[in-house]
Amino acid sequence: MFKNQIFAITVGLVVIITSIPLFAQEEMTAEDIIRNMTETLNPEQSEGKMKMTITTTSGDERTFVYHTFAKGGGEKSLMKYLEPSRIKGQTILMLNDGDDIWTYFPKKNHVRKLATHAKKQKVEGSDFSYEDMGGSNTFTEEYSSMRLKDENKEGYTCYKLELYRKPDSDAGYSRLIIWVDIETLVPIVIDYFHEDDPELREKQLILRDIQLIDDIHTPTQYTMYNKLDDTKTHMEIIEVNYNVDLPDELFTEEGMKQ
Numbered sequence: 627m628f629k630n631q632i633f634a635i636t637v638g639l640v641v642i643i644t645s646i647p648l649f650a651q652e653e654m655t656a657e658d659i660i661r662n663m664t665e666t667l668n669p670e671q672s673e674g675k676m677k678m679t680i681t682t683t684s685g686d687e688r689t690f691v692y693h694t695f696a697k698g699g700g701e702k703s704l705m706k707y708l709e710p711s712r713i714k715g716q717t718i719l720m721l722n723d724g725d726d727i728w729t730y731f732p733k734k735n736h737v738r739k740l741a742t743h744a745k746k747q748k749v750e751g752s753d754f755s756y757e758d759m760g761g762s763n764t765f766t767e768e769y770s771s772m773r774l775k776d777e778n779k780e781g782y783t784c785y786k787l788e789l790y791r792k793p794d795s796d797a798g799y800s801r802l803i804i805w806v807d808i809e810t811l812v813p814i815v816i817d818y819f820h821e822d823d824p825e826l827r828e829k830q831l832i833l834r835d836i837q838l839i840d841d842i843h844t845p846t847q848y849t850m851y852n853k854l855d856d857t858k859t860h861m862e863i864i865e866v867n868y869n870v871d872l873p874d875e876l877f878t879e880e881g882m883k884q
Contacts (some may be wrong), residue, residue, distance in 0.1 A: 670698070719879075785806045799828070
């Protein structure tokens with residue numbers, strides 16, 4: 627009987643150990659953390675509704691509500707504005723991880739493809755650029771990363787990473803500092819440094835209110851602070867669904883007009 631107890635305990639330990647995720651069993655590199663973080667933030671497919679509030683230097687606020695669609699782990703994304711009425715139906719389509727961008731203006735029934743450098747422009751005058759809102763592989767493809775000492779940030783125990791823009795990259799930032807929650811692998815804070823000065827912090831993004839939705843850890847509040855312009859933009863997920871099957875036709879010029 628004693629031997630049977632030892633066997634049962636041993637089997638139980640094996641089950642517990644093997645059920646722990648691989649990243650918890652081994653020391654993760656910066657590349658491991660970035661890859662897992664990117665996968666967490668970019669599920670295979672999603673559909674949702676978001677609210678964006680822009681606060682200007684004078685304290686005035688402008689609010690937008692839009693319908694969002696994404697597929698291919700963020701490789702394709704589409705934003706269709708619902709409010710305010712003056713831009714209702716206006717649509718932004720981003721393909722190839724945000725490298726190709728189109729906008730649709732319903733009043734003119736016109737689709738326009740943006741130039742490559744437009745990735746660095748603000749979306750509807752917000753503190754988010756097109757680059758910030760697209761490009762699921764930006765962190766891995768455009769930057770070299772290194773792991774710094776783990777650190778507490780915004781009440782979370784975090785991996786701390788430093789990313790430098792690769793020499794052949796046209797990314798809009800020279801350097802990034804990212805704090806990633808060790809438990810959920812969701813980024814908590816991202817510091818963005820000016821494209822021409824790796825010591826000049828241009829913006830800071832703080833992600834809050836992480837919820838488990840369809841078994842995916844999802845930050846539902848995003849606030850981007852522009853440290854140079856003294857403005858901020860807050861984005862809130864109103865609703866999101868990851869259990870969807872979106873047609874490829876949605877992510878086309880014709881799909882933008884629907």
